[in-house]
Amino acid sequence: MISDGARTYSISELSRMFEVTPRTIRFYEQEGLLEPQRRGQTRVYHDKDRVRLKLTLRGKRLGFSLAEIREVIELYDALPDGNARQLRRLLELLAEKRTNLQRQEEDIRLMRRELDDVEGRCREALEALPENTEG
Amino acid sequence: MISDGARTYSISELSRMFEVTPRTIRFYEQEGLLEPQRRGQTRVYHDKDRVRLKLTLRGKRLGFSLAEIREVIELYDALPDGNARQLRRLLELLAEKRTNLQRQEEDIRLMRRELDDVEGRCREALEALPENTEG
DNA sequence: CCCAGAGTTGACGTTAACGTAAATCGCCGA
DNA sequence: TCGGCGATTTACGTTAACGTCAACTCTGGG
Structure with a gap:
């Protein structure tokens, strides 16, 4: 998954990049913060997802709840x-x-x-x- | 409780001052963040407690846990x-x-x-x- | 003396944000 | 073909930080 152009990431890659568990990433999806594609049953993340995850974690560090963050993301989308x-x-x-x-x-x-x-x-x-x- | 020199506060006074519930204030005491005096069974708060409460709430807004805040306060004391x-x-x-x-x-x-x-x-x-x- | 209002204690309930564990699936290399 | 690794699903568990209630107690005023 390192071919360029439109990079994609596995859940464990993202997990390592941001030092969060896969569980956390799936949880954020369930809460409507991420919308990865699927390849079979496996999640495939694009840069858009990576950015969203980054924003989400930044929001968290600033004390925002996932619900707040989601509302912004939804409206923005x-x-x-x-x-x-x-x-x-x-x-x-x-x-x-x-x-x-x-x-x-x-x-x-x-x-x-x-x-x-x-x-x-x-x-x-x-x-x-x-x-x-x-x- | 408005005589000057060494002001004291009731729990509801503090509660109004900082817009938190009395429950929250008692909870903070239970967690070792406040140590009000007693007059009979009733809690009596001094300026020291008011300051501690202010610091605690500020810490919270900055995302610190009560445990973290307490450790600092304890060491400081x-x-x-x-x-x-x-x-x-x-x-x-x-x-x-x-x-x-x-x-x-x-x-x-x-x-x-x-x-x-x-x-x-x-x-x-x-x-x-x-x-x-x-x- | 009696009661309303403020305060207290104890206990159980709740919510957000995950953790953890078990069972299953799919693919890839020896 | 088989074993292992990574990923998934489901479901229950956990922790922090209070909320909510019920049952007292105390105290000042009329």
Whole structure:
């Protein structure tokens, strides 16, 4: 499955690429996040699926639920032909996500401050220890 | 409970402040994240608890598990008197969190790009619609 | 004194996101 | 032809993080 042009991937390949289990990948399909082709009963993944998987995992790391991610993906897929309601709904969703990201950035900023603070105190405490013999 | 100096809070007050249920607050206590005083059987929260709760919720928004958050809090609490092993462990933890935050920042950056992209296509699709009669 | 309202305890229920295990299938090389 | 490897299906199990209820208890007000 390494011939070029339109690469395809087996489930175990994808699994290794992203360090998730095949089970996880099948589960995402079941939840409507992936739609691999079949060759017999075996799943065949294309780049589109790989990208979707990447986006899904990124979304997860940012704390989005699979359901949220799926809604975006679905609307996106129906994009060039979607009706006005769908499109507006998508814009709404996007705005929500942006707000979310903004809050997270703020949270990260604050969290960094606290890490700095804690680390400072921690180093002070280490300095103050009598046994500074081991490096 | 509004006398100043050392303010205290009831569980429902905290609950309203942070928009979480009392159940959640009790659960966090059970998980070792809060240690309110008691007045009879009733919990009495001080500013320390309020701060801890705030940190906990922030951690949650950033995708940390309660267990992770607790470990940091515990080590932090034992701070000025902790032994060298504890202190080093805490520094390790802090470094981990930092790495984590960095990855999240990158994820946010990438996610923003995609939102921009999707929004662009979405607006194009809206423009292309025949019925642009409603604003 | 009595009760309404806030708080508590204990226990069981729920949801998301997978893990795990068993049975089956299909293909490929010795 | 057979054995093994990778993939699949089905189904039940698990974990975190609470929700939901029922049955108290306590406390201040009228």
